[in-house]
Amino acid sequence: MTDLSVANTVARQMFDVESVRKDFPILSQTVHGKPLVYLDNGASSQKPTAVLDAMDRYYREMHSNVHRGAHTLGDRATAAFEGARETVREFLNARSTREIIWTRGTTEAINLIANGLAGKLKAGDEILVSFMEHHANIVPWQMLAERTGAKVIPVQVTPQGELDMDSFDSLLGENTRILALTHVSNVLGTVNPVQQLVAKARKFDVITVIDGAQAVPHYQPDMQALDCDFYMFSAHKLFGPTGIGALYGRESMLEAMPPYQGGGEMIERVSFERTTWNTLPYKFEAGTPAIAEAVGLGAAIDYLNRFDRAAMERAEQELLARSNALVETVPGMELIGTAANKVPVISFKIAGLHPSDIGTLLDQQGIAIRTGHHCAMPLMDFYGVPGTARASFAFYNTLDEVEQLFTALRKIQRLFA
Ligand SMILES: Cc1ncc(COP(=O)(O)O)c(C=O)c1O
Known part of the structure; x- marks a missing residue:
């Protein structure tokens, strides 16, 4: 535990959304002359000053290559x-740092594992996924299946x-070798x-791989309690920088x-006769790593550790409850994904409006959402839609922003549907 996180654990701040918003400079701007309402956190979330400063300080005061040991920097x-x-x-309650591998993000982590497990599969073996997976948790497995006959x-x-x-x-059985499942659905919020x-x-005896990309912005998963073999996430959805993520793997x-x-x-050691591998975690980290980005991710987690996570979760659930309650105020609006246990994400359609038009019209009012297939085409096929509109909230969003979203949706519906 770092000094900062010890101090934070001792004095966790209660959660006050208005003061939290001041930590995110990007949020206080206007778009098309309207205050920005950023509801595209599922795609990528915004960064607090603590992260920006940590990366800036790293480059100003300590940048050099790592693990070379020749000088102070x-x-x-x-x-x-x-x-x-x-x-x-x-953050993940892993047993050892040997189990934490830096990757470029969730996608690279899943590709790393799918590649590494090739030797364990044979023709006829089964890889269980679900209809709600992101393409990142489908395509690498299809490529592995192609190679192995699984x-x-x-x-x-x-x-x-x-x-x-x-x-x-009914599908889990003797032939299942790998279970690759998302912790939280990026489309449904489930x-x-x-x-x-x-x-x-x-x-x-199935190898378990859990895609935590959409879970970590809302929950702190515990690897020892979860007992999966692999878990991964991307820093940019966790209020950290792009270009880095972490893979947990059972040692x-x-x-x-x-x-x-x-x-x-x-x-x-490398020679033309025989090359041997470094110890964990470096065996999986070829080349100069994303050093400043790792520092930024650490700062993002330290920032989150300042707060009472349970209070943050309650605030997020209020955003979801209010959104759910307002759906009936927009004629023809229908939610896709109404699971009992959800993070604050709403995917929806509105009769008579194409999702991409909803996105464009909301943008004109300063409201950023995401539209399209959300890299989940099999799920779109399951629901028989080409795409959805999706508002995904973070802890820095407010109930007032929920009201603004629905006021805008009512206006769009009235004028264009
Ligand atoms: C559930 C899920 N898995 C994987 C990914 C891929 O993450 P990245 O593009 O950061 O590798 C995403 C991104 O949206 C996601 O939502």
Whole structure:
């Protein structure tokens, strides 16, 4: 635990959204002459000054390459970089920093694993995913299946947008080798009962991979309690920088896996006769890493640690409840995804309006949402829609912004539907 996080644990701030917003400079601007209402956090969230300052300070005061050990700046950079790894370890409650691998993000982490597990699969083996996966948790498995003769099998989703447990139970079996499941759906907001599903999968000796990209901005997952083999997330959705993410891997699994890429850092010794691999976690980190970005991610987690996470979650759930209550005030509006356990994300359609037109018309009023297939085409097919409009909230959004969204939607519906 860093000094800063010790201090923060001692004095957790209660959650006050108006003072929190002051920490995010980008939020206090106008777009098309209207105050920005940023509701595209599922795609990427905004960065507090603490993150911007930490990255700026890193470049101004300590930048050098890491792990070279020849001079003071190198030592400072290495301490900051490895300190950030420890912050991620603590955030995930992993047993060791050997289990925390830096990647470019969730997508690269899943590709790393899919590549590393090739030797474990044979023709006829099954990789269980679900209809609510992001393409990042489908396509790497399809590529692996192509290489090995394995099959990718999707678990059904209910009309409400929950994982269909009967489908899950009937598909999980002796042939299942890998379960790759999202913790939280980026389209539906559904929180899957991953701990329960991992426990079921482990009874069949299945390798479990949980995509945490949409979960970590709302929850702090505990790797030891969850007991999955792999878990990954992207910093840019967790109020940190782009270009970096973290992969948690159970140490024994990572030890058994071959490296992903070859190059500097990931080797112990290179010769033309025989090259040997570095120890964990460096075995999976070829080349100069994203050092400033790692520092930024550490700062984002330290920033979150200042707050009472339960109070933040309650505030987010109020945003969701208010949004749900306002749906009926917009004629023809229909939610896609009404699971009992959701993060504050609403996907919707409005009769007579194309989702992309809703997005454009909202933007003219300063409101940023996302429209389209959300990199989840199989789910769009399941619901028989080409795309949806999606408002995704973060802890810095306010109830007032929810009202502004729905006032704008009513206006759009009245004028254009
Ligand atoms: C559930 C989920 N998985 C994976 C990803 C891919 O994340 P990245 O593009 O940061 O690698 C996303 C991004 O939206 C996502 O929502």
